[in-house]
Amino acid sequence: MIGVVIPAHNEERYLEACLLSVLTAAAHPTLAGEPVKIVVVLDSCSDDSLAIARRYPVEVVEVSAGNVGAARAAGAQILIDADARWLACTDADSTVPFDWLAAQLAHQADAVCGVVDVDDWSEYSTDVRQRYEAAYSDRDDHRHIHGANLGVTRAAYVLAGGFPAMPCHEDVHLVQALQALGANIAWSRSVRVRTSARMDFKAHGGFGSYLQTLAGGLEGGAA
Template structure:
């Protein structure tokens, strides 16, 4: 990571798309609460304001009722059925509230950090502290890693870890573990309103802008290892397509 100017972050906007996640949503929101609490160790001049927006997208279960228990988190409902739309609309809402009273929106956007995760995932306690440290050192984009939970069988998890390169400078892109400075996000054209690969498309656009990125394994996000997910090409689809156990030979193919 080299080169970008250091700009103080005044506001962290966390946006979480939610679609029928009443079972896993409490884990997600408890983990976010712990990550926000960890910022209390950051000295006051450098400690940003943090907001969380849960985007309830076409939920038919009790996700909204679960979310209501976290009274410090904002909520909105949409009827898109597409994770790209949920992320995009949630960020627009969060940025609009943050920038509404400011006269120089472009300058203000450079002081806002957008962090995204998923409702079936649990961020680590150092998630925000680490992203902000990287941002203070010039990162405009932070790409973290994910780790499947125990919904993935032990032998499948072992093979997944063998195939999935984890380390500093890793090659992976996950909407469940992504941070980006708001001005660069807007310059890249926002999340595309699609139901798959919105994270990959955004990162490709950011790289065309030659943003300064940090690809780190210091903030692994625990995510669902289920094989049937809420998004047609989300992490569940990745597991189905790439973690294929050959029952006859006991070999994992990718």
């Protein structure tokens, strides 16, 4: 069985599109009908995220961690207990392509780190987009780590200690632990996810914070 973990904190604006995309990816013919269990971990949600998630054939878990690392770990543990062989992670403000799971598994690696495409740059200036794209390595062997586009075998995840309970960079710490173990990690541009560049991001210190840092550097006259 394949597992997918989606943490969410007040993501009513994006969650439905995310779930529809993951459910579509779960039906890819290359998976040959292998079951895909999707776990949505609602962390301290006060909006309509719960009602939205309940419309779909996914397992919904509510936690009050206020911590994306703890939320992602909670979902991963449910999947481990359900005997998932592969744990795929994305974020509630992201959408995955039809071949997302198939592309991860095709690498036959201990873990797969994919890339992201920003779905809408309208909240940022052209200069911010150009600075971001100049710094981003959209190629194989890229070394980017995104919780929105990460997959790992159950065995490797457990051996590495899982996601730490951190407010951000829990994905980075997991991958670093995998590297320390000598895990076979595929750094692939063929595994892609579209993610949001919205300014009302939820995980401070994560992708949204990075984009605001780029914008702040330009406003401050940085090179």
